Amino acid sequence: MVPDRILTATASDGSFSIVAGITTDLVTETQRRNALAPTASAAVGRLVTGAALLGASLKSREKLSLQIASDGPLERIIADVQLNLDRTGKEADAIGARAYTRHPGVDLPLNEHGKFDVGRAVGRGYLQVTRSFEVGQPYVGIVELQSGEIGDDLAGYLGTSQQIPSVVALGVLANPSGIKAAGGIIAQVLPGASEATIATLEERARDMPPVTSQIGGGAGVEEVIASLAGPLHMRYTREYRVAFTCTCSRARVERALLGLGSDELRKMSSERPNTEAVCEFCKTAYVVSKDEVEDLIERLSSR
Template sequence: MDRLCKATAEDVRVYAAVTTGLVGEAAKRHRCGALATAALGRVMTGALLLAANLKNRECLTVKFQGDGPLGQIVADASADGAARGYVVHPEVELPLTNGKLSVGQGVGRGLLSVTRFTGLKEPVTGTCEIFSGEIAEDLTRYLFQSEQTPSGVGLGVLVGRSGETEASGGFIVQPLPGASEEILSRLEKTIATLRPVSSMVKDGLSASEIISEILQGFSDIHVLSETELAFRCQCSRTRTEEILSTLRDEDLEKLAEDGQAEVCCDFCGEKYHFTKEELLAIRERRSAV
């Protein structure tokens, strides 16, 4: 089951997540090839790990606007464990690089942005250049450059031969303010020798077991919380109607003339159908207000 676990040990904070189920669902909904599954899975997992720092009803959007063949990759995640996302060209495949999926090449170079929606004030967006397009490395740089938080980020997705999502997960490790040099170098060494997080998930490790593996050699480990994760989209027929009702009269009429309209949600691939009569009713209702 998909979960995110938060823990601290000495002066270190670690979040780990297992996301195989939700990444598999996203890949299926968007008919992703292996490359897109790996890229989108890493971005969605990264978004969930960043969102774990938010308060209950807050959420954030991670956007990779690279010039690679996959096109833009977007993921939304909330502190309560919901995530959704899409990649513009889910069908793109590239030759492997050293036996691995060429995610960096698929993403390309460009801009990475993280927008936090706190509900109280205007959303806050931080940006940085995409460094390698491998996602984890880019998020590490983003956190350091844009948010002045030194972090270690690991993200991994294993895609099977027939395209199924075999394992997906990730972690983020951050020294707390005031952590000693000794702790920093111990942490660095541990992370450098860690096996890929996707193989930990494939071996059946839970989020809290991944944390134990990361925090080997640390004492005083406290598990703070565990959250269930799921693919969840906020779209609905009502919301789609609201969007349609913002169209101009002539555009609604043009859609009605076509006999029907189909509106597809970018994030989950759900399709909403509207008949001619329904489209005209939306226009009528609006002019009645």
């Protein structure tokens, strides 16, 4: 199988840029951690793929979070992305992403095109994009969902909130035995490019074979880029590895518990011998004993 990779490229005439990626392993790991049913895995897989692709636009220590809140059976899907740093704190050309949904068991009949009915599983609602910088206030943008198919919704966000005309295709190919292929492509028109550029890209996006059938058939990221760029020469600008990465830790759980305040913690320690906190993204369970809760209460009182 082709390993996960994200590649950025710019058209040699400067009219548009492309970020494309293979995310099969990322989506497989997201599916496994969350025990996602097929329709849920397509929806969550598309969102985490979109997040991973947008990860290529981040600087070190920036974070991007995509949150869908909707009236369909999935209700809520969240995907986060950041650049993974090496041990010395330098960028390691690695994108780390993670995702979960409130209702991982959602599974619906295929739609009239024989595809996962992600639009129905998501329903109507909003996409909120939060970009946190190393310092200062985070940037928050909210757009109404276009179709709930996720690719369209991300294109809607980039077009209206970011004012960058964009073409987005995100796909997950799965069967009952697991994720067969996943990946996506985002093309963005660069400042000064003509209206015709976006029209040409939209047309090519409609005509190109689905990203997942390309990847499932063994195509590399360069070939996926070429399928959208057409005859224009593309200059590759940067390459990233991709991995499911969760930033949860015992220290974060303790900070969250400290945030509850001493009254709440006292109640907790008197009611049960152990408190279990499960990370929503990776499902790691952190068990905090009564003694540890009492230590936290002590820490609060000595502040």
